[in-house]
Amino acid sequence: MAEPIRVILDKCVGCGLCLKVCAYDAVSLVDKKAVINERCTVCGACVGVCRYDAIEIERRPFKGQDVENYAGICLFAEHRRGKLSSVVLEIIGAARELKKELDRSISAILVGDKVQGMAEELVAFGVDEVWMVEDPSIGDFDEDVQSDLVTKILLEKKPEIFLGGGTILGRSLLPRVAARILTGLTADCTELSIDGDKKLLRQTRPAFGGNIMATILCGGHRPQMATVRHKVMKEAQALAGHQGRIEKLDLPILKPRVEVLEFVEEKMDTVNLAEADFIVSGGRGLKDPKNFALIEELARSIGGAVGASRAAVDAGWIPYSHQVGQTGKTVNPTIYIACGISGAIQHLAGMKGSDIIVAINSDPSAPIFTTAHYGIVGNLFEVVPEMIKQLKE
Amino acid sequence: LKIVVCIKQVPDTTNVRINPETNTLMREGVDSIINPFDMYALEEGIRLREKHGGSVIALSMGPPQVESALREAISLGVDEAVLLSDRAFAGADTLATAYTLARGIRKIGKADVILMGRQAIDGDTGQVGPGVAENLGLPHITEIRKIEEIGEDKSIVVERLLEDGYVRLKTSLPVLLTVVKEINEPRLPSLKGKMAAKKAEIPVWSAADLELDTQRIGLTGSPTQVMKIFTPPRPSGGKIFEGDVQSTVAQLIAALRDAGIAIGQKKGEA
Numbered sequence: 001m002a003e004p005i006r007v008i009l010d011k012c013v014g015c016g017l018c019l020k021v022c023a024y025d026a027v028s029l030v031d032k033k034a035v036i037n038e039r040c041t042v043c044g045a046c047v048g049v050c051r052y053d054a055i056e057i058e059r060r061p062f063k064g065q066d067v068e069n070y071a072g073i074c075l076f077a078e079h080r081r082g083k084l085s086s087v088v089l090e091i092i093g094a095a096r097e098l099k100k101e102l103d104r105s106i107s108a109i110l111v112g113d114k115v116q117g118m119a120e121e122l123v124a125f126g127v128d129e130v131w132m133v134e135d136p137s138i139g140d141f142d143e144d145v146q147s148d149l150v151t152k153i154l155l156e157k158k159p160e161i162f163l164g165g166g167t168i169l170g171r172s173l174l175p176r177v178a179a180r181i182l183t184g185l186t187a188d189c190t191e192l193s194i195d196g197d198k199k200l201l202r203q204t205r206p207a208f209g210g211n212i213m214a215t216i217l218c219g220g221h222r223p224q225m226a227t228v229r230h231k232v233m234k235e236a237q238a239l240a241g242h243q244g245r246i247e248k249l250d251l252p253i254l255k256p257r258v259e260v261l262e263f264v265e266e267k268m269d270t271v272n273l274a275e276a277d278f279i280v281s282g283g284r285g286l287k288d289p290k291n292f293a294l295i296e297e298l299a300r301s302i303g304g305a306v307g308a309s310r311a312a313v314d315a316g317w318i319p320y321s322h323q324v325g326q327t328g329k330t331v332n333p334t335i336y337i338a339c340g341i342s343g344a345i346q347h348l349a350g351m352k353g354s355d356i357i358v359a360i361n362s363d364p365s366a367p368i369f370t371t372a373h374y375g376i377v378g379n380l381f382e383v384v385p386e387m388i389k390q391l392k393e
Numbered sequence: 394l395k396i397v398v399c400i401k402q403v404p405d406t407t408n409v410r411i412n413p414e415t416n417t418l419m420r421e422g423v424d425s426i427i428n429p430f431d432m433y434a435l436e437e438g439i440r441l442r443e444k445h446g447g448s449v450i451a452l453s454m455g456p457p458q459v460e461s462a463l464r465e466a467i468s469l470g471v472d473e474a475v476l477l478s479d480r481a482f483a484g485a486d487t488l489a490t491a492y493t494l495a496r497g498i499r500k501i502g503k504a505d506v507i508l509m510g511r512q513a514i515d516g517d518t519g520q521v522g523p524g525v526a527e528n529l530g531l532p533h534i535t536e537i538r539k540i541e542e543i544g545e546d547k548s549i550v551v552e553r554l555l556e557d558g559y560v561r562l563k564t565s566l567p568v569l570l571t572v573v574k575e576i577n578e579p580r581l582p583s584l585k586g587k588m589a590a591k592k593a594e595i596p597v598w599s600a601a602d603l604e605l606d607t608q609r610i611g612l613t614g615s616p617t618q619v620m621k622i623f624t625p626p627r628p629s630g631g632k633i634f635e636g637d638v639q640s641t642v643a644q645l646i647a648a649l650r651d652a653g654i655a656i657g658q659k660k661g662e663a
Contacts, residue, residue, distance in 0.1 A: 044527070044530035045530060046530070047529070047530030048529055048530030048531040048532070048567070049530075051503060053499060053502070057530070141553075141560055141562065143523070143533070144532050147527075167556065168535065168536055168554075168555055168556060171519050171520070171535070172523055172533070172535040172536075173523075174520075175487065175491070175519075175520035175521075175522075175523035175524045175527070176523045176524070176526065176527045176533070178487075178488060178520075178524070179488060179491055179492075179523070179524040179527035179528055180527055182488065182609075182616070183488075183616050184486065184488065184615070184616030184617035185487065185488070185520060185617070186617060187487075187516075187517065187518035187519060187520055188517065188518070195620075202620070206517070206625070207515065207516055207517050208514075208515055208517070209514060209517070210625070211624070211625075212622055212623070212624055212625075213622070213623050213624070213625050214619050214621070214622045215619070215620045215621045215622075215623075216617050216618065216619055216620060217617070217618050217620050218616050218617050218618070219616075219618060220616060221616035257532040257564055257565075258532050258534060258562050258563070258564040259562065259563045259564065260560060260561070260562055261550065261560075261561040261562065261563055262560065262561040263555075263558065263559075263560045263561075264558050264559050264560070264561070265557055265558040266557065266558040266559070272556060272557045273556075274556040274557075275556065275557075278656070301657065302656055302657055319575075320538070320573070320574060320575035321554065321575075323574075326429075326514055327429055327430065327514075327574045328574070334654060335649065335654060335656065356649065356652060356654070357631070358645065358649075359631075364633075369631070369633065371631075372631045373631040373632070374631050374632050374633075374634065374645055374648055374649070375631055375632070375633040375634070376633070376634050376641045376642070376645060377633060378638060378641065379638075382638045383638055383641070383642060386638050386639060386642045387642050387645070387646070390639075390642055390643060390646055390657075391646065391656065391657030392657070
């Protein structure tokens with residue numbers, strides 16, 4: 001078999017940069033030219049650092065793999081600051097539904113520092129096998145290092161399906177993994193099922209700001225990969241007495257190329273729109289930035305987060321991290337209360353997945369009322385305080 | 394600095410309508426625009442050049458008409474533009490697109506910073522950026538809201554938006570960054586820019602111009618297949634509560650509680 005990575009000798013100037021970035025001591029200089037030895041894992045770090053395009057990776061010829069050799073449903077066990085992300089339970093829930101149709105085991109890939117406890121938690125919720133790499137050098141924000149480990153585990157274990165969260169980490173890490181394995185990846189799915197005789201993963205997702213839905217298959221490549229939109233699938237409940245195997249894998253860990261200087265948490269209670277069950281959003285109808293205090297008060301009274309329309313953010317009334325919609329966040333809370341938001345298509349794109357949408361607007365012809373499940377036509381400066389008052393009673 | 398900004402031409406969704414009879418998306422008569430997130434990437438690229446010197450190159454893959462998006466990029470202040478266009482590229486999913494763009498960036502050569510928007514508003518995937526980085530063997534950081542500084546030593550410090558806050562990260566060039574709206578406020582085209590856009594020659598590179606594996610581009614190189622596209626059921630319209638403020642609010646809260654939502658009854662669980 002031809003070597004998958006090669007040095008183009010007439011381009012190499014022998015600068016040695018590739019030696020410095022290699023985590024495997026797989027490059028040396030011989031006669032002022034880089035030479036790659038058998039320790040190379042084809043991670044690509046040297047390709048990226050070379051300023052002379054002198055190192056090239058020859059990927060496998062692009063055709064479907066032997067799909068029969070792949071079995072099982074695997075998921076990426078995302079975690080932050082020592083806790084499994086809540087999307088993981090939702091993915092386990094989805095995987096357990098798929099397992100009914102597919103009759104395959106559920107596995108999870110868990111990489112990070114001090115993750116043993118999370119491995120046990122995964123098993124308790126129905127994961128049959130956990131493939132774990134535990135090492136203090138694996139950082140929370142290190143897609144580079146994590147995607148390398150995930151790729152290696154997938155290539156070795158060969159699951160037919162690999163699912164991750166449609167979170168900031170998942171949507172950053174999985175595309176890297178898919179590009180390295182050369183398989184299909186479907187973003188931000190809202191529905192997963194098993195299709196027909198070939199038992200393929202049927203992946204349904206919104207596109208075009210939720211105006212259309214597309215169902216996507218990946219027939220010839222494995223694993224079939226998808227990220228799953230947060231807060232759409234039902235969280236798995238713990239399975240009493242479920243037994244699983246935790247396998248600790250000993251894999252080389254890349255040197256991180258990205259260094260974390262500082263993590264700054266924003267006030268959890270009103271900003272974390274991704275996790276919030278209740279969201280109260282304000283728009284242009286608030287008329288003045290200080291009126292966001294009213295929105296905040298209502299949000300606080302129901303334990304919810306504060307959202308905003310683009311108009312309110314562009315006016316500088318509230319930071320961008322609160323923006324819901326096409327150029328902001330996509331949210332799926334249980335209740336979304338839109339106050340003084342007209343409901344432009346771009347705003348609807350970000351919140352139409354909410355279970356219940358409530359609109360409060362003085363204009364009865366505002367488009368928000370066509371999407372809302374419940375509406376009050378009225379002055380929000382009267383309606384919102386009344387809501388706060390009645391909710392306190 | 395050599396900065397490459399990847400942009401995508403997308404239909405302007407402000408004008409997208411749903412055909413009420415067929416319940417399908419009506420794309421006809423819809424203008425094409427530069428993907429809004431890519432406008433922030435272009436602006437950031439231009440700002441980096443203004444601060445650090447160098448050049449900004451806009452790159453796009455798509456049918457010949459995408460040239461107009463690239464001209465617009467030049468009118469905003471980009472120095473050069475390149476279009477990757479070939480029938481063989483058509484039908485590319487995110488994997489094949491990332492591969493093709495990466496080959497284009499490679500041909501441009503020696504990029505220090507590659508910028509993209511966090512996602513395109515038609516596909517909404519956000520997968521191409523990390524995919525390009527992987528193909529180039531570069532690190533990538535998504536959801537950038539601020540580039541704090543680029544040092545003499547080619548180090549770069551950025552702020553990345555997360556679900557529950559943000560993180561400051563440091564890496565070294567070259568790097569691929571995807572940006573969010575918060576990063577800047579895009580400028581309007583200048584008169585000089587418009588003149589430059591009119592005159593600019595935009596090279597079109599076909600598959601034959603890029604060193605690439607033809608098995609990995611376009612439809613052939615795309616593992617995912619769209620099985621069907623449908624329009625989600627429209628909401629049937631909701632209940633509008635009538636009456637004075639006190640009564641409408643009472644009805645609303647009752648309706649929510651009837652729907653099984655413990656609103657205002659149980660606090661503090663977010």
